[in-house]
Amino acid sequence: MTALEVRSLGRTFGGLKAVHRVSFRAQDRQIFGLIGPNGAGKTTVFNVVTGVYEPDEGGEVLLDSKRIDGLQPYQVASRGIARTFQNIRVFAEMSVVENVLVSAHMTARVGLVGAVFRTAAFRQEEKHQLERALRLLEIFKLDGLALEQAKNLPYGSQRKLEIARALMLGPKVLLLDEPAAGMNTGEADDLNEQIRWLRDEFELTIVLVEHNMRVVMGVCERIHVMDHGETIAEGTPEEIQKDRHVIAAYLGEDIDDG
Ligand SMILES: Nc1ncnc2c1ncn2[C@@H]1O[C@H](COP(=O)(O)OP(=O)(O)OP(=O)(O)O)[C@@H](O)[C@H]1O
Numbered sequence: 001m002t003a004l005e006v007r008s009l010g011r012t013f014g015g016l017k018a019v020h021r022v023s024f025r026a027q028d029r030q031i032f033g034l035i036g037p038n039g040a041g042k043t044t045v046f047n048v049v050t051g052v053y054e055p056d057e058g059g060e061v062l063l064d065s066k067r068i069d070g071l072q073p074y075q076v077a078s079r080g081i082a083r084t085f086q087n088i089r090v091f092a093e094m095s096v097v098e099n100v101l102v103s104a105h106m107t108a109r110v111g112l113v114g115a116v117f118r119t120a121a122f123r124q125e126e127k128h129q130l131e132r133a134l135r136l137l138e139i140f141k142l143d144g145l146a147l148e149q150a151k152n153l154p155y156g157s158q159r160k161l162e163i164a165r166a167l168m169l170g171p172k173v174l175l176l177d178e179p180a181a182g183m184n185t186g187e188a189d190d191l192n193e194q195i196r197w198l199r200d201e202f203e204l205t206i207v208l209v210e211h212n213m214r215v216v217m218g219v220c221e222r223i224h225v226m227d228h229g230e231t232i233a234e235g236t237p238e239e240i241q242k243d244r245h246v247i248a249a250y251l252g253e254d255i256d257d258g
């Protein structure tokens with residue numbers, strides 16, 4: 001079954017076709033890579049899928065075969081798509097565990113009245129969310145740092161903290177924008193293991209934008225390659241590694257197909 005489908009998606013900025021007629025399908029529980037050189041349009045795809053930008057050049061986004069294009073970001077999130085950002089967005093002055101808990105209010109089942117009067121149901125919900133947050137931190141080996149200010153974490157750990165926060169939404173589809181940026185080899189290997197574990201544990205579909213080939217080739221089951229806003233290849237990691245269009249794009253060369 002297809003979890004996330006993008007059909008002939010298009011987005012422009014001024015005269016620039018940042019994303020042009022891009023189509024792909026990520027299957028249930030698949031780890032799907034979206035790669036390409038700088039400026040290829042990968043982050044723009046995420047921004048259109050999550051409702052940050054409208055697809056002004058047309059196209060459709062479907063989650064479990066239902067259209068979600070045109071929805072607001074909070075609506076997309078509540079349908080089950082969570083994401084992390086290419087530029088780290090942790091709340092620097094807040095503690096690690098508070099950073100994870102900030103997305104809990106979106107899933108909380110107890111309303112404002114419960115929060116104001118601190119009803120038993122509210123306290124129960126709060127406890128439940130705290131347990132979930134700590135469990136997610138444990139996955140990323142951050143539980144020992146739960147009370148540390150987020151700004152004191154090394155860069156790689158901040159990226160993992162962002163993934164933990166995204167998972168608090170209980171998503172079906174997780175979009176990761178360059179999670180391995182700034183990580184050393186050891187951290188990237190850990191990340192590979194964690195991504196696979198998360199997919200299995202939470203039955204997630206994961207779409208991964210990444211430049212680190214150790215991560216891309218290490219975890220992705222299928223890879224979609226973009227260059228200058230357009231699709232240039234899709235296939236298995238083995239197929240993508242030997243695709244001449246892909247190799248040329250990464251080397252900055254043009255291919256004459258004539
Ligand atoms: N908000 C915006 N306004 C104007 N141009 C934009 C905007 N967002 C993206 N672009 C442009 O669209 C193109 C695609 O950008 P995008 O960020 O999607 O690329 P990317 O594949 O994520 O690149 P990178 O690997 O460097 O993150 C680039 O030329 C970029 O400058």
Ligand SMILES: [Mg+2]
Nearest residue numbers: 042043044086
């Ligand atoms: Mg990007």
